[in-house]
Amino acid sequence: MDDRDWLILQLLYQEKNITKAAKLLYISQPALTNRLQQMEKEFGVQIVNRGRRGIHFTPQGEYLAKSADKMIAHLQHIKDHVLNMGDKLTGTLRLGVSNFFTDYKLPGLLRLFKDKYPDVEFKVTTGWSSDVVNLLHHQDVHIAFVKGDYNWRNEKRLIFEETVCIASKTPIELNDLPRLPRIDYHQDRFLKTAVDHWWSENFNQPPSVSIHVDKADTCKKMVENGLGYAMLPHMLVEDVEGLHVIPMQNEDGTALLRKTWMYFHEESLEIKIVKAFIEFIEEIDLHDIH
Template structure:
């Protein structure tokens, strides 16, 4: 058993699913299955059993997971102590930063942020896992990542959080439209996280008695954006997606009092993670980042 084996057991136990675990470990599912088989042969015990809903850990497997958590924590402490010593001696921050990032943030914000951070700290490496905000929240809770970037107000008890920015939700169209006639106009709909969908659905229910006329359904918000730009219908999207696009007609969603409906983007992390120089440096960098200019 080595470090990678302990890491595999911890992630596999948290996910209870080979496909999801392989994705988090940045390996293929067959490679993960072979590694697990090798561990079982080496120890002479059954670690997991496969079931219709995923995998189940045997009592021996449960014990090994407990050992894995202790071994990984000990290894990480040793590694961080060494890195901290290096930092104290040479004032150079090194290490690998694990980030969990919502799909939107990964596409529209993260590349520029990492570019600037890498310029300042060239010895830092990154592992980035993207997904829906709900899934990213789970990643940070499980400590599978050091820092999470989440859109929407998900419950994150026990974590430190930093509000990064707020954005409005807007109706966007190639041509000017009368929003009182919205139920009869073609809408481009897309798959989004459930908090955003609930927000839009609640707004619609408060303003219209009829269901929307969905002319095109897509599975990506970027596809919806391009179809709106090309005049195929209107879309209801985050205004930050159209920051550099001036030719569209846009109307912000408002509540019953006339106030704009806002969506917040947060940074989450565990307080103890700040003991790691690379995490502390990144958190400080984000806290001083000028989001309006980005």
Template sequence: MEDRDWLILQVLYEQKNITKTAQALFISQPALTARLRNIEEEFGIKIVYRTSKGVHFTPQGEYLAKSSADMLFTLRKIKEHVTDMNSSVAGTLRLGASSYFTMYMLPKLLKGFKQEYPHVEFKLTTTWSRDIFNLVHNQDIHIGFVSSDYGWQSQRHLLFEEPICIASASEINLKNLPKLPRINYQTDSLIKAQIDKWWRENFSEPPSISMEVDKLSTCKEMVVNGLGYGIMPSMIVNNIENLHKIIITDKEGNPILRRTWMLYHEDLLEMNIVSAFVHFVKNMDFPKLFLS
């Protein structure tokens, strides 16, 4: 079987539909059907049967489909190891990052690394920090950048930390905060829990949410235009003049911080491409990179 055959089985098992699988893999339905027939002939079994409600796997086909993830993982590791036997830094680096880090820092970081190592390519996944954590744990990616601490037990490096602040276009009194319009945005659950805990410690009534937006950057623009206040990491608004900021603190008066980490497995440092990237990242000045 070819690598693509294992991928076909994996996607077909997820989709349970020939048309959707063909579309996902950018191949025609006849070509997909032909590949399935070849796999069946190779193993001498029936893999799937089709009904009006979609594709159903035989027991043998289900076993092959469930084995496809392991096979694809093994094949990828073999290819990476063979590539790494060359002393040069080359190949594909698989990364995962939170949306915040991806938007404001990762493009400049990857550009700098690419200039130093032109034979490196990137495969990037952008999602929530909790999902990045799982991707690193399962070695679906080499390195992850997260904005929350989920208790990573292998190698991690603190990239930077920033206070969380209340930002508004006009000066506000904290006592009046529950009555003022607040702009909420989707964020990682641990960051949200930090902010919610601070609120409960300081107010006996819920906030007055005027807007629910999808991204932190959208929230910032709403705040800049005077449509309400937002509670957000301070770096995103530090360079905006005439914007009022109040750092929120815990009961002991310490600023509540959001920390951004780089996560990876130590054994992956044996790969030239991973070792070079980790070293490159550790030497970056991220607050300066953010403002550049």
């Protein structure tokens, strides 16, 4: 069994379909089937049963598939530490990054780090912050960049704060908000909770949501076209000319802030590439990254 075999088992267990797993692995279906047969021969057990509706794992096959996560993580751990033994900073840095941070900060950030350490490669997995935190829990990534205050009990650094604001194509008064068309988008739960709390502090009637979209960028374009107002992180609208922006404030007069955190495991600092990247993040000002 090599690391490719464990990856085959992992994806096959996730997809329960040989054709889909083969496509994800960029190999032919016959090649995957052949590797599966070789694994069955090696262990002397049947790993899957094939049926009309796909494949079903046998008890032995399910045990092997569930072991795949641990084996892949162990092999990656070995590779990290072998590369760590050399003097040269090299290897692949595995990052889990929230969608919003990926769009607005990550490309410039990685470019600057690559300029400093040209032999470093990146493997980036993007998604909602809650999914990214799960990746870090399972040690599928070295470092996670997340929006919001998740219950992370290991190492973390607050790397960025931005004001949440009300953006509109035309000037508006706060008192008029309940009567104006609002554009909402799918927010992470921390931002949604903060915005909902702000609304309940200021109004005793619900907002008039006229459009609901899935992404913040789409929401911004709707605002730019004068279709309504939206509550958006300032980073999203700071480069848009002609928008009227009102920073949101809590009841005590403080700014309504959205925080970006960098999470990681303390033991990851023993890996040179991870330590160098964390130190790099701590030294720069993310507000200057575009």
